Amino acid sequence: MSQYNTKQGETLLRFLQENSSRHFTAAEIETQLALTGEKLGKATVYRRLDRLVEGGKVRRFVADDAKSCCYQYIGDGHCREHFHLKCYKCGELLHVECDYLDKMQAHILEHHGFTVDREKITICGVCEKCSV
Amino acid sequence: MSQYNTKQGETLLRFLQENSSRHFTAAEIETQLALTGEKLGKATVYRRLDRLVEGGKVRRFVADDAKSCCYQYIGDGHCREHFHLKCYKCGELLHVECDYLDKMQAHILEHHGFTVDREKITICGVCEKCSV
DNA sequence: CTAGTTGCAAAGAGTTTGCATGGCG
DNA sequence: CGCCATGCAAACTCTTTGCAACTAG
Numbered sequence: 490m491s492q493y494n495t496k497q498g499e500t501l502l503r504f505l506q507e508n509s510s511r512h513f514t515a516a517e518i519e520t521q522l523a524l525t526g527e528k529l530g531k532a533t534v535y536r537r538l539d540r541l542v543e544g545g546k547v548r549r550f551v552a553d554d555a556k557s558c559c560y561q562y563i564g565d566g567h568c569r570e571h572f573h574l575k576c577y578k579c580g581e582l583l584h585v586e587c588d589y590l591d592k593m594q595a596h597i598l599e600h601h602g603f604t605v606d607r608e609k610i611t612i613c614g615v616c617e618k619c620s621v
Numbered sequence: 622m623s624q625y626n627t628k629q630g631e632t633l634l635r636f637l638q639e640n641s642s643r644h645f646t647a648a649e650i651e652t653q654l655a656l657t658g659e660k661l662g663k664a665t666v667y668r669r670l671d672r673l674v675e676g677g678k679v680r681r682f683v684a685d686d687a688k689s690c691c692y693q694y695i696g697d698g699h700c701r702e703h704f705h706l707k708c709y710k711c712g713e714l715l716h717v718e719c720d721y722l723d724k725m726q727a728h729i730l731e732h733h734g735f736t737v738d739r740e741k742i743t744i745c746g747v748c749e750k751c752s753v
Numbered sequence: 754c755t756a757g758t759t760g761c762a763a764a765g766a767g768t769t770t771g772c773a774t775g776g777c778g
Numbered sequence: 779c780g781c782c783a784t785g786c787a788a789a790c791t792c793t794t795t796g797c798a799a800c801t802a803g
Binding site for chain 1: 766767768769770776777778
């Protein structure tokens with residue numbers, strides 16, 4: 490699939506990495522990159538994002554009120570090992586390594602016969618800063 | 622807002638209630654109702670769904686792969702008191718009353734300074750039947 | 754009778770696709 | 779040089795909106 494390294498591909502990935510505490514829509518990414526003169530075509534943005542999502546480097550989701558998808562860098566496969574808490578006020582994504590949550594997963598399986606998909610799960614709420 | 626009771630409004634609500642273990646896109650709802658001769662206009666479907674979502678009777682979300690919104694009946698305000706586990710294979714929505722999860726919420730607040738929004742949270746995974 | 758509701762069709766918004774050009778290896 | 783990637787614009791899909799006709803209260 491992604492076989493060639495291109496300037497555009499690197500630009501997009503770098504942008505997401507450098508702003509990994511925030512999420513963006515495709516349109517926002519396009520605009521932001523255009524501001525710094527690194528203009529990418531709309532289609533390219535979508536195509537590369539799709540790949541990053543498939544490759545597990547980027548998470549795609551739809552914010553509650555939003556009409557379009559948001560994308561956020563979550564890093565390499567390493568993120569499978571912990572949980573994600575996402576603040577829907579500021580957009581901050583917290584990566585949490587937590588025994589309690591590990592046990593939660595076991596509890597749910599045992600008591601409710603349900604296998605939690607920790608890779609996909611994102612726990613929404615409000616972070617410390619925003620809850621004041 | 623919703624002041625008049627109409628045949629269309631009742632038809633839609635009844636359909637969702639009777640199929641509360643499943644979720645549907647707006648288009649699916651339209652099609653299903655048309656099959657039983659209870660044809661609703663596209664716009665009406667969207668407008669009534671919006672209201673039901675605002676009123677808390679229906680949950681709107683975007684399935685991982687899907688391109689469009691899904692809607693599922695979750696009942697009256699009562700659903701704020703428990704947690705939802707959703708199977709992404711069969712679509713079943715489990716309503717779970719669980720001390721452990723209550724404590725989880727407390728734990729996350731205490732140890733991670735994060736206020737979980739239990740109304741919005743849906744824990745995704747695979748249910749008992751589908752995990753075999 | 755009045756105000757909310759419906760249905761149609763047109764408008765919008767976001768995303769995907771086709772195709773010629775350009776760039777990586 | 780071959781093949782993939784890019785960029786543009788057109789095509790698509792889903793959702794919202796405008797408006798005249800209709801209906802609940």
